[in-house]
Amino acid sequence: MVGLNLRQFVIASLLLPLMAGTGCDPTSITATPEQSSGSQTTASNQQIRVVATFLPVYLFTKAVAGDTAEVDILIKPGTEVHEYQSTPADVQAIARADVLVKNGLGIEEFLEGTLKSAENPKLKVIDASAGIEPLKEISPVVVTSGGKASNHDHDHHDHHEHDHGEAAGEPKGAHVHADGNPHVWLDPLLAKKQVENIRDGLVAADPANEPVYRANAAAYIQRLSKLDSQFEQTLKPYQNRTFITFHDAFPYLARRYQLKQEAVVAIPEDQLSPRDVQETIEAVKRFNVKALFSEPGVDNKLLVGIAKDMNLKIYPLDSLESGPLDPDYYFTAMESNLKTLETAFR
Missing domain, CATH: 3.40.50.1980 (Nitrogenase molybdenum iron protein domain)
Structure with a gap:
């Protein structure tokens, strides 16, 4: 037991009878620094x-x-x-x-x-x-998003003043995102x-x-590039087509594929006025649209009512704000959106 201190000698003496037949060296029972610092190993893998x-x-x-x-x-x-x-x-x-x-x-x-x-x-x-670089968020439906051929600035959607009871110059609705439209995730690129x-x-x-x-x-990213190609090829025949949504969620998608989005409100909480309804009806007539686009989790009563009155179809477009916690869902939802747009534009 040369080299053992008193504490080690006592412990080894007590364990020696139990270890005699195992071939174990009783002097090896003292843990090395690496063996005794299991918390550090766990932390490094945490x-x-x-x-x-x-x-x-x-x-x-x-x-x-x-x-x-x-x-x-x-x-x-x-x-x-x-x-x-x-x-x-x-x-x-x-x-x-x-x-x-x-x-x-x-x-x-x-x-x-x-x-x-x-x-x-x-x-x-x-x-x-x-x-x-964000697009500015729009307010009323008279503003289009994406594409060309409009009297409005599609790349920078200025807020237009409307008489909905707000003070002159204030945006329509509860509020508008000061940093611009946040729905960038709906553009695959x-x-x-x-x-x-x-x-x-x-x-x-x-x-x-x-x-x-x-x-x-x-x-x-490779899958996103493939998705972008799908959108590009499928929507190319429909460039400059207008689609009307309740919520201003799709301007980046519209701009990317040279479409025009008309939105009834900037954000879902906006309180609608009779003028909003009238502007939506006028936009339907002006752009000769055959369908309106609803959104999961949003009160689409206005669009449903207008669609019924004007004999239009309602199609769902998913803004990806609800759904399963699965990264594959992005592609499932976006491919469904693409199919919906193609069907509505035919």
């Missing part, structure tokens, strides 16, 4: 905690992270994002997170106060829309940019897993 604000941001983040990071969603799918009010649970989730991924462009208006309440100085925030931003943010936050993030992002 997944980072990522919180994505709402569904499309979650879908892209989960696609990039895969199973390498723990990804949670803050706003339950189907919950209206535009005027969401945070809860104590949201504050706790952000307080525990390593990374927060947001869409940006003003849609998550609740975040500023929530981040302050969370008091998480180590939190890294990824803005998925960084580097994307802008979705690629969002995936790239998320990839780069996760790599910066968790460089040990950079190869995984880059490989996952590359695979998803």
